[in-house]
Every structure is written in structure tokens, then in C-alpha cells.
Amino acid sequence: MDLDTVIIAVVGLALTLGLMVPYLRRQRRMERNTVDAEEASIEYGLDEPFSLHPVVDPGSCIGTGNCLKVCPEKDVLGLRFGQAVPVSPARCIGHGLCERACPMDAIQLVFGSERRGVDIPRIRENFETNVPGLHIVGELGGMGLIRNAFEQGRQCIESIAAGGRIGGASPLDVLIVGCGPAGLAASLNCIEHGLRFLTVEKEDIGGAVRSYPRKKLVMTRPLVVPGYGKLPMREILKEELIDLWDGIVQETGLKVQTGETVNRVRRLDGGGFETETGGSTYRSSHVVLAIGRRGVPRKLGVPGEELPKVSYALREPEAFRGDRVLVVGGGDSAVEAALALSAESGTTVHLSYRRNAFSRIKPENLTRVEDAVASGRIEILWSTEAVRIDARDVVLRHADGAERTVPNDQIFVFAGGVLPTRFLEECGVQIDTKFGEPAR
Numbered sequence: 001m002d003l004d005t006v007i008i009a010v011v012g013l014a015l016t017l018g019l020m021v022p023y024l025r026r027q028r029r030m031e032r033n034t035v036d037a038e039e040a041s042i043e044y045g046l047d048e049p050f051s052l053h054p055v056v057d058p059g060s061c062i063g064t065g066n067c068l069k070v071c072p073e074k075d076v077l078g079l080r081f082g083q084a085v086p087v088s089p090a091r092c093i094g095h096g097l098c099e100r101a102c103p104m105d106a107i108q109l110v111f112g113s114e115r116r117g118v119d120i121p122r123i124r125e126n127f128e129t130n131v132p133g134l135h136i137v138g139e140l141g142g143m144g145l146i147r148n149a150f151e152q153g154r155q156c157i158e159s160i161a162a163g164g165r166i167g168g169a170s171p172l173d174v175l176i177v178g179c180g181p182a183g184l185a186a187s188l189n190c191i192e193h194g195l196r197f198l199t200v201e202k203e204d205i206g207g208a209v210r211s212y213p214r215k216k217l218v219m220t221r222p223l224v225v226p227g228y229g230k231l232p233m234r235e236i237l238k239e240e241l242i243d244l245w246d247g248i249v250q251e252t253g254l255k256v257q258t259g260e261t262v263n264r265v266r267r268l269d270g271g272g273f274e275t276e277t278g279g280s281t282y283r284s285s286h287v288v289l290a291i292g293r294r295g296v297p298r299k300l301g302v303p304g305e306e307l308p309k310v311s312y313a314l315r316e317p318e319a320f321r322g323d324r325v326l327v328v329g330g331g332d333s334a335v336e337a338a339l340a341l342s343a344e345s346g347t348t349v350h351l352s353y354r355r356n357a358f359s360r361i362k363p364e365n366l367t368r369v370e371d372a373v374a375s376g377r378i379e380i381l382w383s384t385e386a387v388r389i390d391a392r393d394v395v396l397r398h399a400d401g402a403e404r405t406v407p408n409d410q411i412f413v414f415a416g417g418v419l420p421t422r423f424l425e426e427c428g429v430q431i432d433t434k435f436g437e438p439a440r
Contacts, residue, residue, distance in 0.1 A: 030065055030068060030078070034079050034080055034085070037075040037078050037088060040088075041075070041087055041088040044363055044366065046091055047089070048089070048113065049086075049089035049092065049112070049113050049116070051111060051112065051118050052092060052109055052111055053076070053089035053090070053109065053110065054077060054086060054089070054098050054099065054108065054109055054110075055107070055108055055109075055436070056106055058083055060105065060106035061102075061104065061107075062083075062103075063079060063083050064102075064103060065079055065084070067098035067107055069101070070098060071098055073091045074091075076091050077098060084102075084107070089113075091362070094109065094148060110437055110438055111434040111436070111438075112435045112436055113435065113436050115435075117433040119421070119433050119434075120432055120434050121424055121429050121432075122429065122430040123136050126155070127155065127159070128159070129427075129429045130428070131428040133267070133273065134265065134267070135160070136288075137149065137152040137153050137182040138152060138180065138290045140420075146181045146241075149180065149185060150182070150225075152182055153181075153182045153183065153188075153189060153290065154189050156186060157186050157190055158189065158193070160195070170273075171284070172198055173195040174186075174190055174287070175197070175275050175286070175287050176190070176197060176198070177199075177265075177290060178200075178201060178291040178292065179200075179201035179204075179206070179207060179258075180207025180209060180292060181207070183199060183290035184206075184245060184248075184249075185225075186199075186290060187199045187254055188226045188227055188228070188248070188252060188254065191226065191252060191254065199255075200258075200260040201256055201259075201260065202261040202262070205246065205249055205256055206245055207292060209238060209241060209242065212315075225248055226252075227251070227252040228248045231244070261277060261278050262277050263277060263278065265287055265427045267427075268283075272285050273286070275287060289427075291420065296420055297313075297413065298415040298416045300386055300415065302386055302389060303388050304388055304394075307391065309408075309410050309411055310411045310413065311410070311411070311412050312412070312413050312414070314340065314341070314412055317340040317341045320344065320409075320410055322346040323347055323409040324350075324410075325341050325347060325348065325349050325410045325411070326349075326411045326412070327351045327412045328413045328414065328415065329351075329414030329416075330359070330361070331361060331414060331416070335358070335365045335369050337414060338369065341412075342372050342378050343377075349377065350381055350408075351379070351380045351381065352384045353380065353381070353384070354384065355382070356383045383398055384396040384397065385397055386411075389408075392407065392409075393406060393408050394406050394411060
């Protein structure tokens with residue numbers, strides 16, 4: 001072997017080592033992080049998925065780690081033995097970035113798991129349900145996230161505009177129910193396509209986002225809004241997002257009928273729909289439901305729950321400054337509300353949870369609430385449930401049967417929500433329970 005060949009071989013080996021050593025170190029670091037993340041996932045109850053989450057085909061995964069890098073939620077996926085594995089699937093909120101980043105198409109988003117099913121309305125690729133002309137977009141269809149909602153609203157209206165079933169005898173081409181992210185996107189795209197439409201919303205523009213605690217960070221991604229332009233931000237606070245939406249509505253001239261709750265959607269024999277609200281009836285060729293998956297809060301079912309001091313969402317914590325407040329629930333929404341209230345001077349905050357420890361909350365929220373308890377800003381009443389609500393207090397029952405009366409001015413209940421199954425079934429929509437089935 002001559003000298004030139006030796007030099008080339010040495011240089012080649014050096015280059016190979018120069019590339020491989022950092023790569024191997026990075027892989028080993030990610031695998032160590034996976035072990036730590038798995039332990040935390042089990043501790044916090046995040047190892048069992050709530051709804052949408054990624055599954056990995058081990059026969060296709062080549063371990064690039066791209067999926068780990070692009071996930072904004074962190075630690076949803078990890079790396080073990082050179083392959084991606086789900087670590088904290090309960091943290092997934094359906095960005096789908098991991099799925100798109102995989103060069104081998106080894107990742108797929110699915111609903112539910114083998115042990116835990118998820119009820120999902122039956123919808124087609126164009127977001128039309130089994131009832132022709134009735135569409136579902138956004139969280140109600142199982143896909144959360146603002147960008148997803150905007151994209152679904154756009155695709156749904158484009159499908160309607162291209163379908164040829166518009167411009168008939170009905171006064172409206174489309175009636176849109178709800179003006180959260182999905183309903184807002186559908187409405188703006190109706191303007192873009194020149195459709196005759198009306199948007200009704202039971203509360204105000206923004207939907208459930210308005211009920212988020214003040215200063216809550218909302219994750220989003222850049223998107224294009226018809227008639228307005230590109231929104232380049234990736235992270236935005238709740239108040240900033242609402243202000244942005246209000247500005248979009250004003251600039252585009254969108255009109256929304258707020259304060260209208262839809263009670264019934266009926267398909268007419270001759271085609272089209274008749275939609276009844278509290279005070280009006282509308283006829284349209286199509287109906288788009290963008291009402292959110294958990295729009296009906298789950299109630300406690302106890303005496304006194306009808307009192308005006310009981311609420312199921314927190315908008316402005318400062319309005320309750322100096323009050324004696326009870327927060328009911330043990331999820332992230334309850335913990336975040338309790339933290340926001342405890343930051344107000346003079347507010348006394350109790351948190352009632354039916355279990356003896358938190359489960360399935362974000363680790364960062366657990367750290368924050370533990371700090372608040374240590375500093376005396378929040379008192380947690382473990383293993384308790386409200387059994388009676390009175391004007392100036394609330395009665396709680398401990399798991400051992402003992403009762404405690406807590407002085408109280410305001411109660412916030414965060415016990416989850418109820419899928420509007422009855423409403424959907426009355427509309428004729430079929431509901432499927434999915435156990436680990438693909439999202440699309």
C-alpha cells in the first residue's frame with residue numbers, strides 16, 4: 001500500500017469518526033433523557049394517552065431523532081435502542097409534526113388505545129359526517145390545536161364550495177355553529193369563496209379560548225388567514241390571541257350572531273337543513289358544527305350548584321380579588337385556575353380533589369402548585385368532594401365520611417366536559433369508539 005493510499009484511508013477514517021462520534025454521543029444523550037422522561041411519565045400519570053397520540057412502527061423507524069426535535073410538547077416521544085418510542089403520550093395535543101418529520105413514514109397519529117377508547121363522530125376526509133351536508137371541524141372531531149382547527153375550517157369550506165350543492169332554494173349556503181378557531185376559519189373562508197353564510201356563537205368570538213385563565217400561553221404555528229394575511233407567531237398569550245381575532249373580524253367585516261345557542265339541527269326532506277336557536281330558525285344547504293368537543297361542562301350534581309357563585313370557567317382572576325374561592329378538580333385546568341387566583345392579593349384559594357394525589361397533570365404545573373402550597377397561597381383538600389353548596393359556604397365530604405364546611409364566596413368547577421352525544425345523535429351523526437385507530 002503506497003503512502004497516498006494510506007493518507008486517503010487515514011483522512012477518510014478521521015472524517016468518519018468526526019461525524020460518527022458526535023452523532024453517537026447525541027444518540028446516547030437522547031436515550032438517557034428517555035429513561036428520565038419515562039420515569040417522570042409514570043410518576044405523573046402521562047404514560048396512558050387521553051386521546052390523539054403517536055404510535056411508531058419499529059419495522060420502519062431508523063432512529064433519526066427528527067420526531068423528538070420537532071415536538072413542541074417535549075418528551076412525547078423518546079429514543080430507546082436507536083428507535084423512537086412513545087414516552088408521555090398523554091402530553092400529545094395533535095400537532096402532527098413528528099408524523100411529518102419522519103423520513104420513513106414510521107409514525108402515525110391515532111385515537112385512543114387498546115385499553116381506553118375515544119368517542120369520535122363519524123366524518124369523512126372532507127369533514128362531512130354520515131349526514132350529507134352536515135360537517136364537523138375542530139376539536140369536536142377529535143383534532144385540537146389552533147392551526148389544525150384553522151386548516152380544517154379552510155378545507156371544509158373549500159370542499160363545500162367545490163361540491164356544487166350551493167345557491168339553491170335555501171337562504172344560506174352555509175350555517176356555521178361556533179366561532180372558535182375552526183368556526184372563525186370556516187367563516188373567513190366563506191367570505192373568500194363568496195358563499196351566503198351566517199355564523200352563530202353561544203358566547204363570544206373566540207369560543208372556549210376566552211375562558212382560559214388570564215395570561216395563559218397558547219401554542220400556535222404560522223398560518224394564513226383569508227382576507228387578512230399571514231400570522232407569523234409561534235407562541236401567543238390568550239389575551240393577544242383574542243385581540244388578534246377581534247382585529248381580524250373588524251378588518252374582514254365578519255358578522256357573527258353571538259349569544260345564540262343552537263338547540264336543534266334537522267335535515268329537511270327536500271334537502272338542506274333547518275337549525276333552531278333560542279330565538280331564531282335558519283335554513284341552509286350546509287351546516288358546519290365547530291362547537292368544540294367538550295362544550296358542555298360536567299356538573300357536580302349537588303344541591304346549590306345552580307347558585308350564581310358557581311362557574312365552570314375562569315376568565316379574569318382579578319375580579320375575585322379578596323374572595324374566598326374553592327376550585328374543584330385535579331387536572332391542568334383546575335390547577336392553572338387555582339394558581340391564577342392565588343396570585344391575586346387577598347384571595348383565599350382552596351383546591352378540592354377527590355383523589356389523594358394529582359395524576360395526569362403537566363410536571364411544570366405540579367411544581368408550580370407545590371410551590372404555591374408551600375408558600376401558603378393554596379390549600380389542597382385531598383380526597384374530598386362537594387356535597388352541598390350554600391350562599392356563604394360549601395360542604396365537603398372526605399373519603400372517610402367526615403364532612404367539613406368551608407367559608408366560600410365563589411366556586412370554580414373543572415370536572416371535565418361532556419361530549420354532546422345526544423345532540424349529535426339527534427342530528428343523525430353516528431359516533432364511533434376508537435381503540436388505537438388512525439386519526440385520518
